[in-house]
Amino acid sequence: MRLGVTMFVTDRGMPIRDLARAAEERGFDSLYVPEHTHIPVSRRTPPAAGQDELPEEYKHTLDPLVALSFAAAATERLRLGTGILLAAQRDPIVTAKAVATLDHLSGGRVVVGVGFGWNVEEIENHGVPYARRREATRRNVLAMRALWREEVAAFDGFEPSWSWPKPVGGDLPVYVGGAAGPKLFAQVAEYAEGWMPIGGHGIKAALPALREACEKTGRPMAKVIPFGTRPTKDKLDYFAGLGVEEAVATLPSGPAEVVLPLLDRYAALI
Template sequence: MRLGVTMFATDLAMPVHELARALEERGFDSLYVPEHTHIPVSRRTPHPSGAELPEEYKRTLDPLVALSYAAAATRTLRVGTGILLAAQRDPIVTAKAIASLDHLSGGRVVVGVGFGWNVEEIENHGVPYRERREVARRNVLAMQALWRDEVASFDGFEPSWSWPKPVQVPPVHLGGAAGPKLFAHVAEYADGWMPIGGRGIKAALPALREACEKAGRPAAEVIPFATLPTREKLDHYASLGITQVVANLPSAPADVVLPLLDEYAALL
């Protein structure tokens, strides 16, 4: 079982390059950081939990800049977005940044993609909320063409060169709740599913496998994301054929984070 972690990288949390080194020293597999470009103060959209918006949502570092520091401070640690808000990004610019990071890190980048929940944040980027899934799909497909093809073309830009190419086309994993819409997206253009919290995976696996079979693709990887790991949970996931889990860390200073890392490392 490979174990990674996710943490909101902010200006108040443990510096991301120090966290990355601590993870690699303890044998962790990966580090994922989330994205929010901004949080409109109107707060018309409540946090999905129904609770008050946590402070870290207002202070999130750009994920690709943060991951560049993490990659530069390590040699083997995989670095990923968890998640990248693809509908809110220019695909040409983002493809270049991700390809550059993968090239410089020696092929260690993973791209977790989400559709977003904050209506006003998304619409501030000129994307109608109801269209965010389709915009994200289009942007990911465009990025994959730019990563893969010597001369890339896609609806929205003419045949173009875009170098450097990544060492490998970075795997794309979609976050979100189980359901036919999400699984259709996974089966079409993603490599895996990242269920937040990891609940309900066993019941959802048959539908995910069926969607992939209909699309003529191999079964998607399943990565329980932002879970609180225990030996029992990891054994359960392993019994389902899951080989990678991403544990949740609080967005906090080192004196809070490092003891938790030691607890999680004991499960490796």
């Protein structure tokens, strides 16, 4: 079982280069960071996790790709992931180059976790109707994968084009985050390597539907990475029994004196 960590990296908390070094020194496999381009002050959309107030770190989140470049420069083997990238809110041509550049400069250590988003006004500020965010995510990820894989890539929205650098391995692993369901599993089965369920609750019950979706497309069973979990030995053993090979533990967004003791506690589980 590989164990990674995720944290809302902000302009107020533990610097990501220090977090990345600490994670690598303690034997963690990966570091994932989330994305919010901005938070509209209207707050029409309630917090996704059900809080009365949106946590302060949402307002202060760093750009994930720029932040991960600092993590890459500070480490040698730590895998670097977006958890998650809001693909519907991004230009796929620009993002494909940025992600591939990060992978090139890091020596092939990038993992792309993507999601559909939950903040209605944030999504709509990017010109994407909330009801079409899944469609936009699919289109943008497929466009990025074409640019990563093909010497001359073309897709709906851009003519045959060159785009370098290419990812070190010729492509990048893509995982889709979100709650279990036929719409999500259809996208996982079509264009991704796996599913990133938040927390990990309900994985066992969802596996048959995920397997069926993959079989319909003729692809192997998708990998499952429980994301943002609070790991214990029993929980990790349970995940392993389901065939899970990697889990990602959540860390609080805060200074080093808050983050490092929990990082040490999680490291004892590796």
